[in-house]
Amino acid sequence: MFLDARRRRLPKLFLLVIALALPLTACGQDLGRSNFGRTTVPAAAGGTGQQTDGPITDAAVAANALRVIKPCQFLTKDALGALGLGTVEEDPSPSSIAFDTCSNKVKDPGGKEIRFEVKVGSTLLPRADKTTGQVGGLPLRVDKSDDTDCLAAAMTALNPDLALAVTVAYPGEPCRPAQTLLEAAVQKVHNSPEKYSTPAGTLLTADPCAMADTATVTAAVPSAKSAPSGLHSCEWKSNGSDPTITVKFLPGLPPIVGGGYSKVDIGGGVTAYQKQPTTSSSRCVVEWQHRPWQGDDVELAQVDYSSYAAEASSDDPCGKAVTVAKNVVGKLPKP
Template sequence: MKRPVAVLSAILSATLLVAGCAGTDLAKQRFPRTTIPANAENVADPTGTTGTTGTAAPGQPVEPAFAPDRLRLTDPCELLDEDVLKGLGTPGDVSRSGFSRCSNFMTDKAGKDLAVTVDLGQTMTSEIKNADKQLAGLRSAEQTLDNSACFVSVITQDKPGLGITVQIGYKDGDACAPGRTVAESVVAQVRDRKGVITPAKGSLITLDPCALPDAGAVEAAVGAGHRTYPYGLHNCSWVGDGPELTVDFRHTFVPDDREFDEGQTEVDLGGGVKGYQKAGATAFPSCEVKWVQRETGNDEGEVVEVKSAGPEKAQFDRCATAVTFAKVLLAKIPKG
């Protein structure tokens, strides 16, 4: 069953494709990928700097307010302050995407389209290298695209790099100017603990996907000596000499018939939980298993995705690996 596509969803999808060109692969925050960016940070080998403005020791936030555990419990829609948006024009309705992204498709004071999106806890790679500005006391980077979009990113953690990005879609003026205004407001509100939520019992939103599984389960899936790559707040990949494994926690559309993918097959994950398996026969073969961890209403819910992948020359059963790991992971997730 397919979900009707609204105009705002189409705009958001186009906006996210644009954002992928800004040095941060936003698509991966929503869907696990089978290849890891060459400049992604390996948490098993952190290095960094201390003592300069807006930097912190490896693995530590620049301020406690920006710790990943706190960002996970911050509602991004609450950070799009209506008074700030009114200063830019006429706000529209907010459009939530996943746990950590929210948009407002509004108009400027002349009635022209102005799209504002905030992303919390984004992985920062090229942004850290290009962070030659300061915003609200934090290192920041800006990138424009075709005079129609600007990405204003503030760095909240090094090694692995994390940050907050405000994305502006605006074809009729300087898109970075409103981006700075909104970003400064967002940073101030995070510091003031605005938008803090109380998670529902059993919600995935509080969980660190890199820390949840046992080391033995990861090693069984990808081998010893693997590298760990966190991506954003809700995605983690482990890469061995051949096999790769990705876990993604998402808040997304849940079809009534649970037909997430054409050609999927149902698998028993134990405890009465049904999973949905789909193999991908590409140059980098993979197998993905997903299940609905918690329904939230309005055809939406929290979904766990486990993907096992590797090059063709890596001979192993990807679906068996994904199912086995999914069962182990499911047992570690607190029950609702």
């Protein structure tokens, strides 16, 4: 789950799915043996959080505030070093395909590696029954999938769920460093967090769920219902299932013709690139450059249509994706 190979031309099309359906043992007060001090995340009475359903009204963790927060600030040498978890040898590694994800690693005093990933606005989260208390006034969910992997999440929104999430891989007691880092991150979010610059027209501040008209999406996805799939991604599903339209904003290199991608005009003088993967399902991705980002990278907008129940030959996935893309491009903030 920590791999983030540099995408040289086109964004990855699939999110990594974290298997949380199996019965799991949540981390409680007894976190076992470790080589560093115990975290001080408080537990609510009875072992459940004081708030397990919405709304969360903390302005510091509202979606508009979180969209511009830099995720790597929580994983710098100074930030990790202050937690007393061990030795930090490297600078953090920002994701090359997401604005909101960063990773780094620490060697504990015994020489074992602790691998961290922070995601601001995660939707791949522990279930509500994994709520174990609060962190910084936010509901805390903790899920230990096995002896080496743990996911700790400070819920920033409920129904639909979003969170500031820390994933740890550690051949010790992974929930302890996960909760330790999460507590520090939540404190930082409430106390002058570092933010991206937001030049005119940036997609960083755009709400992807507001970037497509319901009528346009419904033509491709009947009875469409939208829900955020991250701070920079939104899904419309037909009756909560299939087919699906996803609107996503992400960093990446400018798209080009090749690898099955071809040019398509989406209006407003914008050239996009479309690809219909050669799979048994009906799917098409349309993406285009919006504005410069950092270095060689640009801000990309992407529309992804998929239906696993339909045949591509009769479904016209690219026709549907392009129609939505033409709607989205006209609603994006202007550079």
